[in-house]
Amino acid sequence: MPHPSYREARIPAYEMIRFSITIQRGCFGGCSFCSITEHEGRIIQSRSEGSILREIEEVRDRVPGFTGVISDLGGPTANMYRLACKSREVEAACRRPSCVYPGICDNLNTDHSPLIGLYRKARALPGIKKVLIASGVRYDLAVESPQYVKELATHHVGGRLKIAPEHVRQGPLSHMMKPGIGTYDRFKELFDRYSEQAGKEQYLIPYFIAAHPGTTDEDMMELALWLKRKGFRADQVQAFLPSPMASATAMYHTGKSPLRKVKRQGGEVATPKSPKVRKLHKAFLRYHDPDNWPLLRRALERMGRRDLIGYGERHLIPPRQPAGWKPKEPRKRFRTQHTGLPD
Numbered sequence: 001m002p003h004p005s006y007r008e009a010r011i012p013a014y015e016m017i018r019f020s021i022t023i024q025r026g027c028f029g030g031c032s033f034c035s036i037t038e039h040e041g042r043i044i045q046s047r048s049e050g051s052i053l054r055e056i057e058e059v060r061d062r063v064p065g066f067t068g069v070i071s072d073l074g075g076p077t078a079n080m081y082r083l084a085c086k087s088r089e090v091e092a093a094c095r096r097p098s099c100v101y102p103g104i105c106d107n108l109n110t111d112h113s114p115l116i117g118l119y120r121k122a123r124a125l126p127g128i129k130k131v132l133i134a135s136g137v138r139y140d141l142a143v144e145s146p147q148y149v150k151e152l153a154t155h156h157v158g159g160r161l162k163i164a165p166e167h168v169r170q171g172p173l174s175h176m177m178k179p180g181i182g183t184y185d186r187f188k189e190l191f192d193r194y195s196e197q198a199g200k201e202q203y204l205i206p207y208f209i210a211a212h213p214g215t216t217d218e219d220m221m222e223l224a225l226w227l228k229r230k231g232f233r234a235d236q237v238q239a240f241l242p243s244p245m246a247s248a249t250a251m252y253h254t255g256k257s258p259l260r261k262v263k264r265q266g267g268e269v270a271t272p273k274s275p276k277v278r279k280l281h282k283a284f285l286r287y288h289d290p291d292n293w294p295l296l297r298r299a300l301e302r303m304g305r306r307d308l309i310g311y312g313e314r315h316l317i318p319p320r321q322p323a324g325w326k327p328k329e330p331r332k333r334f335r336t337q338h339t340g341l342p343d
Ligand code: SF4
Pocket: 028, 084, 085, 086, 090, 091, 094, 095, 096, 098, 099, 100, 105, 106, 107, 108, 109
C-alpha cells in the first residue's frame, strides 16, 4: 500500500503491482542486456502453491478497489515456475550463463504442469473472475509445452499478450543471447490456433530493442521491413541503455563481447553509441511516423536502398511528406553529465 502521505495521488507503479502476485524469483535466461540473472540468481526460487493462493485471497479480501481480476501471476519471467536443471550436482557446477541459449539445454526440465496446475487453482478461487498473465512469457520455453500455450490463450490473456523477440536478425540476437525469430513464429502459430479454438480475438504485441551492441543500420532496416510485412506499428520503442551488471554493458563500454573469449585483437562489437545513430535506429522501429521519414530517406539513400522509398507495398517509406506536415519543435533535454550516457 502507498504511504498515507500520498493521499489520493495516482501512483502508476502501485497501479501495476496492486493486484499482481509474484510466484518466483530468478531467471536462467541470461539475456545480455538484463541483469536479473545476476541479481536474482539463475536458479529459480518458486513459492509454494499454498502461499501464492493465500496471497490471492488476501488481495481479494483486503486490497481496496479489487474487482475480481488478478493482473499478473508472474515474476522476472512468466513461465519459469518450478523449472530447473534435472540434476542439483550438475546445476551447482555449471557455469553456462544461460540454460536456454543458444538452445534449450538437454538437462533443463521444461515441464509446465506445476504452473498450469497453479493457474487452474488460482482461477477456481471464490471471488476471482479472471487471472491475467502480464509478465513476459519466455516463448521458446512455452513452445515446449503446447498445453501451457493453450491454457494461457484460453484463460489468461486480456486481448493482447506482450512478448519480447527483441530483434529479428541473427547478429543482434546472438549478442543479446536471445532465440532466433523462428521460435517466435512457432509460438505465434500455437497462440493463434488456441485463441481461435477459444473463440477469442487476441494478438501478440512484440517488443524490440534499438541500438543494442552488435546492431547495424542494415539490421534495423530489416527489422523495419519485418514490422511492415507483419503490419505492426509500434507506439513506444526502446533503445538500449547500458545498465549495471549486464554483459551488454561490457560490450557497450569496451567494444568487445564477453560472450566469447576476449582477445586483444579482433572480436570487436560494433556498438551504436552516437545520438545520431541511436536516433536512426529508433526511427527504423517507427518507420510509419512521418516525422522519421526525412531521416530514414537520407539513411536509405546512403545505404544504397532507394528501392525501399515509394508508395508500394514493398516500400518502407514514401518519397514525400504528407500535405501540411511540419517538422516538430525539438524537445529541450537535460544532459546526463555524470554517466556519460547519450542524451
Ligand atoms: S546443465 Fe543446463 S540446465 Fe543445468 S544449469 Fe547448466 S545450462 Fe542450466
